[in-house]
Amino acid sequence: MTTATTNGTANGRRRGPSMADVARLAGVSGQTVSRVSNGRTNVDAETRARVLAAMEELGYRPNSAARALRTGRFRTIGVIMFTLSSFGNMRTLDAIASAAEEAGYSLTLIPVPHPTRGEVSDAFQSLADAAVDGVIIVIEAHLLDESDVELPPGLPVVIVDSAGDQRFPWVDTDQALGARVATEHLLDLGHATVWHIAGPERSYSATRRRESWEATLREHGAEVHPALVGDWSAESGHALGLELARDPDVTAIFAANDQMALGVLRALHESGRTVPGDVSVVGFDDMEESGSFWPPLTTVRQFFGEVGRRSVEALLHEVESGDRRAPSLVATELVVRDSTAPPHSR
16 A cells, blocks of 8 residues: 655655646646646736746646647657758758747657658657657658558648648748759859759659759750769769869859769869869758858758748648648748859850
C-alpha cells in the first residue's frame, strides 16, 4: 500500500508541483491556470504573467497527455525529410522549427534516407506513434509517388518543395522565376548564350530550373547547349566546370546551386580563365558564404524562412479549421555581385 508522508512524498518519491499548487501561489483559480497552460487568450496579461511566474518558481510542467485528452491536440508537428545534408533543407527545417515554436508547437523529425515504400511507411508509423497534429513533408512529390504510400486519412499534410502535387497543400520557391532572372541577367549583359550545370535529374527543383533556363534561351533566340548534370556538390561543379573551361566559346554559366557554382569558380581559376573577365557565373540559393566567394557570387536568393513560415501556417490552418490552404509560391530575388559582367567582345 502507498503511504503519503507529510512532505509530499510517496514511497520516498517527491510529488511534482500540481496545477493546484500553481493556483495557490499565483492567487488564482485552477481554471485560470488551465487556461494559461493550454494557451487560451481569455486571460488578462497581468494574470497570465503571475501564473507563468508561479509555474517557473515551482518548476511546474503541464501534463501534455492530459491536455491532449482535453483538447484533442498534441501541439506537435511531424516533419518527414528526405535529406538533412542539403543547404536548402537545413534552412527550411530551421525556419519550420522557429515558426512552430512561435505558435507553441514542438517538432518530431523523421529523416528518410531512401524514399522507398517501406521507409516512408515506417516514417508515418513513427509519427502516428508519436501522436502529432499534422505533418510537413520535405520530400519531393515524385519521390513520394514512387514510394506508393497511402498517407493516414484525416491527418493534415503540407508538402514543401514539390509544386504541382494537387493532393495536398504545398509551399515552394518559384524555381522557374529564379532560373529565368538568372538566365536573362546573363543575356542582358550581352552573352550570346548561357551554359547550365543542373542538379540531379530526379530533383523537382533542379528540373524546374533546367526547364526554365532552356525556355528562356529559346524565347530570346539563343542557342541551347545540353545541360551538364551535377549532384549539388562543389565537387561535381568543379568537375563539370573543368569540362566547360576547355571550351573558349563558354562565356556565361548558370549553376543550379551555389555549391556547384563554387566548384565552377575553382575550375575556371585553375584553368586560367578569369571571372568575370572571361566567364560570368551565376548560382542559386544565396548561401551566407556566397558573398565571400572569389569573386563574390551573383546568385538567386531563396527565402527559406518564408517557405518554412508559410508551411507551418498552412498546416496549422488545416489543423485548427479543417480547411486546406491554396498552394503557395515564394518569389525569388536576383542578387548581383562581382561574378558577372559583359563578355570581352562588348
